[in-house]
Amino acid sequence: MENSATRNDPLPSDAVTYDPSAIEQKWQRIWQERGTNHTDLQRAQRPFYALMMFPYPSAEGLHVGNLFAFTGNDIYGRFQRLIGHNLFEPLGYDAFGIHSENYALKVGQHPMDLIPNNIANFQRQLERAGLMVDWRYKLTTTDPSYYKWTQWLFLQLFEQGLAYKKQAAVNWCPDCKTVLANEQVVGGLCERSKTPVEQRLLEQWFFRISDYAPRLLENLDHIDWSETTKTAQRNWIGRSEGAEIAFEAENVAGGECEIRVFTTRPDTIYGATYLVLAPEHPLVDGLVKPAERKRLNAYREKTKKQDIITRKTSTEKTGVFTGSYAINPATEKQIPIWVSDYVLMEYGTGAIMGVPGHDQRDFEFATKFELPIVRVVCGEREDASTPLHEAFTECESGTLVNSGMFDGFRVEAAKKAIVELLSKSGAAKPIVHYRLHDWCISRQRYWGPPIPIIYCEACGVVPVPEKDLPVVLPFIEDFKPDDSGVSPLARHEEWYRVECPKCGKMGRRETDVSDTFLDSAWYFLRYPSVGRDEVPFDKSITKKWLPVNSYIGGNEHAVLHLLYSRFITMALHDAGHLEFEEPFTRFRAHGHIIREGAKMSKTQGNIVNPDEYIEHWGADAFRTYLMFLGPYEQGGDFRDQSISGPRRFLDRMFASVQSMSSDGSPDHSVMRKLHQTIRKVSEDIPRLSYNTAVAAMMEYMNVLRKGERTPHRDEVLPLIPLVSPFAPHIAEELWEQTGGTGSVFDSAWPAFDPALAMDDSIELVVQVNGRVRGKITVARDIGEKAALVAALAEPTVAKFAVDTPKKVIFVPGRLINIVV
RNA sequence: GCGGAAGUGGCGGAAUUUGGUAGACGCGCUGGACUUAGGAUCCAGUGGAGCAAUCCGUGGGGGUUCGAGUCCCCCCUUUCGCACCA
Numbered sequence: 071m072e073n074s075a076t077r078n079d080p081l082p083s084d085a086v087t088y089d090p091s092a093i094e095q096k097w098q099r100i101w102q103e104r105g106t107n108h109t110d111l112q113r114a115q116r117p118f119y120a121l122m123m124f125p126y127p128s129a130e131g132l133h134v135g136n137l138f139a140f141t142g143n144d145i146y147g148r149f150q151r152l153i154g155h156n157l158f159e160p161l162g163y164d165a166f167g168i169h170s171e172n173y174a175l176k177v178g179q180h181p182m183d184l185i186p187n188n189i190a191n192f193q194r195q196l197e198r199a200g201l202m203v204d205w206r207y208k209l210t211t212t213d214p215s216y217y218k219w220t221q222w223l224f225l226q227l228f229e230q231g232l233a234y235k236k237q238a239a240v241n242w243c244p245d246c247k248t249v250l251a252n253e254q255v256v257g258g259l260c261e262r263s264k265t266p267v268e269q270r271l272l273e274q275w276f277f278r279i280s281d282y283a284p285r286l287l288e289n290l291d292h293i294d295w296s297e298t299t300k301t302a303q304r305n306w307i308g309r310s311e312g313a314e315i316a317f318e319a320e321n322v323a324g325g326e327c328e329i330r331v332f333t334t335r336p337d338t339i340y341g342a343t344y345l346v347l348a349p350e351h352p353l354v355d356g357l358v359k360p361a362e363r364k365r366l367n368a369y370r371e372k373t374k375k376q377d378i379i380t381r382k383t384s385t386e387k388t389g390v391f392t393g394s395y396a397i398n399p400a401t402e403k404q405i406p407i408w409v410s411d412y413v414l415m416e417y418g419t420g421a422i423m424g425v426p427g428h429d430q431r432d433f434e435f436a437t438k439f440e441l442p443i444v445r446v447v448c449g450e451r452e453d454a455s456t457p458l459h460e461a462f463t464e465c466e467s468g469t470l471v472n473s474g475m476f477d478g479f480r481v482e483a484a485k486k487a488i489v490e491l492l493s494k495s496g497a498a499k500p501i502v503h504y505r506l507h508d509w510c511i512s513r514q515r516y517w518g519p520p521i522p523i524i525y526c527e528a529c530g531v532v533p534v535p536e537k538d539l540p541v542v543l544p545f546i547e548d549f550k551p552d553d554s555g556v557s558p559l560a561r562h563e564e565w566y567r568v569e570c571p572k573c574g575k576m577g578r579r580e581t582d583v584s585d586t587f588l589d590s591a592w593y594f595l596r597y598p599s600v601g602r603d604e605v606p607f608d609k610s611i612t613k614k615w616l617p618v619n620s621y622i623g624g625n626e627h628a629v630l631h632l633l634y635s636r637f638i639t640m641a642l643h644d645a646g647h648l649e650f651e652e653p654f655t656r657f658r659a660h661g662h663i664i665r666e667g668a669k670m671s672k673t674q675g676n677i678v679n680p681d682e683y684i685e686h687w688g689a690d691a692f693r694t695y696l697m698f699l700g701p702y703e704q705g706g707d708f709r710d711q712s713i714s715g716p717r718r719f720l721d722r723m724f725a726s727v728q729s730m731s732s733d734g735s736p737d738h739s740v741m742r743k744l745h746q747t748i749r750k751v752s753e754d755i756p757r758l759s760y761n762t763a764v765a766a767m768m769e770y771m772n773v774l775r776k777g778e779r780t781p782h783r784d785e786v787l788p789l790i791p792l793v794s795p796f797a798p799h800i801a802e803e804l805w806e807q808t809g810g811t812g813s814v815f816d817s818a819w820p821a822f823d824p825a826l827a828m829d830d831s832i833e834l835v836v837q838v839n840g841r842v843r844g845k846i847t848v849a850r851d852i853g854e855k856a857a858l859v860a861a862l863a864e865p866t867v868a869k870f871a872v873d874t875p876k877k878v879i880f881v882p883g884r885l886i887n888i889v890v
Numbered sequence: 891g892c893g894g895a896a897g898u899g900g901c902g903g904a905a906u907u908u909g910g911u912a913g914a915c916g917c918g919c920u921g922g923a924c925u926u927a928g929g930a931u932c933c934a935g936u937g938g939a940g941c942a943a944u945c946c947g948u949g950g951g952g953g954u955u956c957g958a959g960u961c962c963c964c965c966c967u968u969u970c971g972c973a974c975c976a
Contacts, residue, residue, distance in 0.1 A: 298894070298895080298970090302894095305893080305972060306972090310975070310976090332975095333976060334976065410974095414975075414976090418975075419976095421976095425976090431974050432976085503975085503976095628971090695916095699903085699916090701903085704896095706902070707903090708902095711901095711917055712901090712918095714917075715915080715916040718931095719916090721931095761902095761904085762903095762905095762914085766914090766915080767915095768915055772915090777933080778932070833911080835910075835911045837911090840955090840957035842911055845911070876956090878956090879956055881910060885957090887910080889956045
C-alpha cells in the first residue's frame, strides 16, 4: 500500500471537498432506511433479473476478483434500472463443499462455526462496495431451509428416473478422500488439490445428464452467451458421429464372441488390420490365450498401477497380443486382437479397430509392433501403391483404394455406403457418440446436504418422503474423511439408523452427501422465492422473473456449474415445474484481473485487499478503477498507481458541482460533447465495455473544465446519472446537493439528442496518394467538388498535389484523397 | 498435437463494427503556475529520428487497395481451453 496510501493530505480550509468515506457511509445508511435497493417482486411491471455467480465465503474474505465481477454486474443492473426496469439483483453464499471443509480441518474448527463468521465478514465487505443488492433475498446453501429443497431436487430426479445408483469405476482423489465428477478432473489431476486421481470401484449416485446431451448441445445455438463459453460446452459434450462395428471372434473356451468398436471412420474398415481393447475391457479375459496370459496380466497390473496422468500424456505406445484373432467384416480376413492402454475404457466401447494407414496413433502402434499397414485412402496425386510414411488423415480430398467394391468412393460417401452395407448383416450401425458422461453426485464427505435416501432390508432403496425434509446434517465433532471410501456420517450410527418410511422397520440412511455443484445448479430459481417455506420456488413469481435476463460469471464454470444448471432446469421443465428449459437468457464471462503483470496469489503475497483500498480511495473510486483498468470481458492489470486517475476524475466531478454556475446559457460545443458522451456511455454499458465508458466520461470532464473554465449547471447535471452506475454514492450525494428528489436511481437516464451531438463543421482529412497531408475545417455536408477546391487551397496539400489529379476519392464527412 | 484469442508508446489500454487522421482515456514522465514546502491542486507537453522540411512507426515477411493496426497468404511469439476422444 506504500504507493497508494499517499493521498489523504490536509485540504484547503474553506472549500467543500469530496470526502468519500463520509458520503459512502451516509448513503449506505439512507439506502437501507429508504429501502432503495428493495425490489417489489409482486408488483414489478418490467422485471429485470441481473444475476451474478454467488461466492464461496472463504476465510480470507472477499477477493478483489469477486468485487470485479460483482461491480460489473452491478453497473449493468443499475443501468437497467435507470432505463426503466425493475431490477432484482440478489446475492448469496455457496458455502457447502470441500473448500470449506478442508479449511475447517486445517484450522481445527468446525465448519458450522466457521462458515457463519466468514459470511458475516463477506457481508460487511460487500455492503461497503455499494452493490444494489436486495439483501432480504439473501440465501445460503448450508441453511436447512435451502438444502431442504436441494434434497427435494434430488427426489424429483429420482422419481423421474434421472438419479440412479451404480457401481462404477470412479475418480477417487486420495487427498480429498472422495470421488470426483469427470468435470472436476483436469488432466488426470484433482481440479482442487492437484493430486493424481485414482480409479476406484464404488457404489455411487449418478444423474443421467448424458440423456440430455443432444438438447444441451442444440440449445447452445439459440442462447445469447459468450462464444468462448459455448465453445467450451460444445467441446465438453463432444458429439461425434460415426458407427459401431461388430467384429466376430472366438474366445479361448471356443465360444462366439463379438467385439464392438466405435469409429468415426467406417470408410477405412478395409484398412483395419488389428483390433485393440482397453486393458480393463471385460472381454479381454476370455480372449487371452494361455501362452500369453502371463504377459498380459503383467501388462494389466502395470497399467492399473500407473496413474492416469502418465497414461494420458505419454504417447509412447505399449501393448500386448492376446493370441486371439477376429474377422474383419469387410475383408473377411483374420486380424490379431491386442490390448493397449492407448485405448480408454471410458470412451466409446473401450475397443477400437486399428487402421494404421489413416490414424496417427494406430500408425505408431503398428510400426512399433510390426503390424501390417494398408493404404485405403489416397489424396490427390497419390494412388493405391503410394507408400505411407505417416498416417494419411485428410478426409476432404480422399478417395478410397484397396477397398473392394468401394474403390473410387470419396471418403464422405464411403462412410455412408459402408455402414449401410455392413448394417444389412447386422455388423454395423450408425451411431452418434457423446463424450459427456453421467454426473456422479455422491461425495464421501461431511460438509454437504445428505442424500435423502433410506436403505431398507425389506423395501430396498426408499426415498425420504417430502414431508420429512430436510434430512438435517447433524453436528458431529468427528467429520474428518478417511481413506475407506465411506463417509464420515457412516461412523454415526445414532444418525444413520432410521425407520423405513414404508414398512417401519429399522433401515439405514444414505451416508454420502451430494456434490456442491448440485447446490449451485438451482440457486437462481430460489432467490425470488427466498422465505417461502412450503415451495422451492413460487410458481407465479418464477414465471414473472425467470429465466434470468443477464448472468455474469467466470468462465472457469463453463462446463461445470453452467452445464449442470442447464441440465437441472431442463429436468425440472420436463417434470412440469418450469415453463422454460434454458435458465440464463444471456450469459457473459468476465475476465480475470492480475496484479502488476503477475497472477495474484496468497503465496506471492500480492493479493489486493479491497478493505484497504476502499479505506484510502473510497468505494466509488475503487469500483470505477476496477472497471477502467481493462476490458471487462478480458480482465486487466491492477496497478496501485493507476487508481489515482479515477479518483481524480471523481474529485473533479465533485468540484464541478460545487463551482458550477447557472448564469447565461451552456456552451454549445460543450453540450455537443455532452451528448456525444451520453451516446457513447449508453452504447458501451450494454456491451460491458466499461473501460471505454469511463474514458468517455473522463474525456468529457476534460472538456468541461478545460482551461479552468467554470462549467454551466446544464453541462454538469446530466453527468450525475451517467456516472451513477459506476460511482453510486457520489452520484446520490450530488443528486441531492443539486436539488434532486428521491434517489438518482429512480430518476431517468439522460436523454440523448442526436441533433445536439452532431458537429456542424468537421475536420476533413486531406490525403495525397494515400498519405495525410493536411486537415481542413469544412461544413459537415460539403460535397466532393467544394472539398477538392478547399483542399487544393491548403499550401501543405498543394505542395504535394502538383500535377493534375488523376483520381479523387471522397468519403463524405471523413476524408478526401487526391491521387496524382 | 488440435482448437480459440491475442501481439499497438516507458506502462494499463483505445481505434478492428463499415479498410479512411494510429496511440482516445488513465498512469508515469517533462516543463510551468500557485506555494515556506509539494509526494496536493491547476495549466501545458509527451511514439521514434531530425535544427527543419520531412521520414519511420501497430511481432516478422509478402500481397490486395488510391489508402491496411484492420482484409488475404506464410512465419514467429504469448496465452487460454481440450488433449492417445478412436
